[in-house]
Amino acid sequence: MALPVLKTERLYRQIANAIVKSIQRGEFAPGAALPPERELAKQLGVSRSSVREALIALEMTGWVDIRTGNGVFVTQPLPSASTPAAEADYSLEDLLQARLAFEGMLAEMAARNGSPTQREQLRALADRLLRYRANDADFLEQDKGFHLLISEMSGNEVLREMMEFLWNKRDSARFRRLERHFADNTFTDEMNRDHQQIAAAIYAGDAAAARAAMESHLTQVKRRLLG
Template sequence: MPIQLIEPQRLYRQIADQLRELIRCDEFKPGSRLPPERDLAVQLGVSRPSVREALIALEVEGCVEVRKGAGIYVCERRADRAVQSDLLTDMHGPLELIRARAVVEGEIAAMAARVARPRQLALLDEALKMMRSEAEAGGVPMQGDRLFHLRLAEIAGNSALTSVVALLFDQRNNPISAKLGQHLENAASWNAAIDEHRKVAHAVAEHDPAAARAAMQRHMDRSHRRLTKRLD
């Protein structure tokens, strides 16, 4: 077997591994409440967002339970965890994904603003209307959201970037991102997101690359903030 490169592990996985080991060694016993996120961040010398991603990964594994407004509790030990920890090792954290999307999609919005044509703008507006319809029906407007970002990339006219946007967006379906969304996304947060999309579309329609870039990056920044609200 040939020697392989050793890659640094993602920070949230290192945090999750350490907390899991503390649980295994009964430093945190089944049924007990973990310290608040902010305290764990100080003790571990990391940011709260990194702790947030680690706790969500542990919840997906079945090691802890997040009780909104009450705290995060250690689950009883079970032989059959919801998801084995090694299955999550290669997943990007949801907050890391948002930061990556801000870089890529900010520039895509600027590119789109330079070349957008009336028919393309109509298709972008169609995706925005789909988001509104899904939200008004009481659902999660994921289909319209995905369509909006893909159509924006298509307007920019680079098929490779369109593929990147699809790849990054679809990571929202991984277990960690999905669980975080279940805890922190709601009708109010989606209404805010739809309004942010509308501002991106307006800047693109005005053929203002700087405004389009800023609107998209603002949307990603606010999405990041919405996902870093307190869990405990």
């Protein structure tokens, strides 16, 4: 008799399930506010970023309503499902950490290997991004082009394909929901300042500065979205 393969459940899923069980036990009534993220993290002994990701999952499955600036409230009425369904087998924090580790290397390689034409294209694209003031679909399409061009400038086709894979992971319903709640228009301004610094370092062929600028950019994105 073959035994089933056991899988470790992602931390944010464990947190989401724990909150659902508390709601079902009546500890948080429909319409009531949940404790703040920081308090939930302390009670559960986990990071605030994991709590935030769990709350996003709970909102998507109808258990809570996130009202940015006002708190998180249990929905009324409660959903019929006993536990929230899993949307993906990876956490958003893992995704952002992967990008941070990977794209710093790509920026460094782009500074070394990019052609003069690609350097001009990257600088022009960074300038074009300045026209966008909102973190909307048009901005994200240009942002995608910026990061994919850097991967092309690495000169390695496998790395370019890996960057496209990471971007497609980023283009998920959970990530878009996270941005909707925690990325306002100042977020777009911050990203564009970072884009200018990244493009300038790559254009100048300064590999160390390009890596540092990219890593600073993605650290800032992670801090803003996950706290």
